[in-house]
């Protein structure tokens with residue numbers, strides 16, 4: 113399987129969890145050192161992982177090479193976990209054209225590029241699963257932080273997934289979205305810094321009044337990638353502590 117963005121956050125945890133489940137994991141990231149750390153962690157825990165880094169997933173040529181290397185590493189590809197993303201936040205109308213393009217590229221181009229180049233390999237194998245990481249922001253507007261491009265891009269991910277499911281069904285390819293609520297990862301922790309008011313605003317929008325842990329997202333991915341989820345495709349799952357329920 114291929115997981116993008118395994119240098120930290122949910123991608124690193126995904127590598128650990130899927131390797132624990134017996135998957136042969138290919139993980140990639142733009143941050144080579146951090147990705148190597150993940151490879152070490154997985155191997156020390158007894159799992160199987162190959163790291164490919166640094167790789168910039170916004171560059172389609174690099175993505176094409178990545179997919180070919182991933183296929184070669186274990187002789188095929190059955191699961192693609194589109195976890196990696198890069199986004200910017202800010203209020204309208206200060207949000208610049210560059211902020212917009214960076215976010216759309218970082219959140220929507222990446223899963224499309226990876227899915228595009230993985231697709232023929234999944235077809236060749238007789239099917240597989242594409243897991244795309246959306247966000248609660250793809251379903252409802254978000255106040256903290258202001259997130260116009262993030263909302264648009266993650267709604268795009270949900271739409272992308274539905275279409276991949278439609279076109280993939282006849283090939284045995286399932287596609288699903290996991291729409292994460294606020295999760296404490298190194299990235300979100302760093303972005304929020306000591307802004308306690310922002311942290312409180314975010315957790316108060318959840319029903320459970322807390323951030324999620326990466327494991328709480330990734331465990332669903334492990335289920336969705338398995339044959340136990342064989343009848344699930346095209347669907348979008350909120351794992352958001354209830355943030356989208358009200």
Ligand SMILES: NC(=O)c1ccc[n+]([C@@H]2O[C@H](COP(=O)([O-])OP(=O)(O)OC[C@H]3O[C@@H](n4cnc5c(N)ncnc54)[C@H](O)[C@@H]3O)[C@@H](O)[C@H]2O)c1
Pocket residue numbers: 116117118119120121122123140141142143167168169170194195196197198218245246247248291292293294295296297298299300
């Ligand atoms: N953390 C949250 O609160 C939250 C909420 C909703 C959705 N999400 C989504 O969950 C996913 C994982 O989020 P996270 O918080 O673990 O993120 P993160 O920033 O901690 O990790 C993302 C990883 O992707 C890598 N990456 C980013 N751009 C890349 C590129 N161009 N090429 C290669 N690698 C690149 C980063 O280096 C990083 O290691 C993302 O799709 C994110 O949008 C996160």
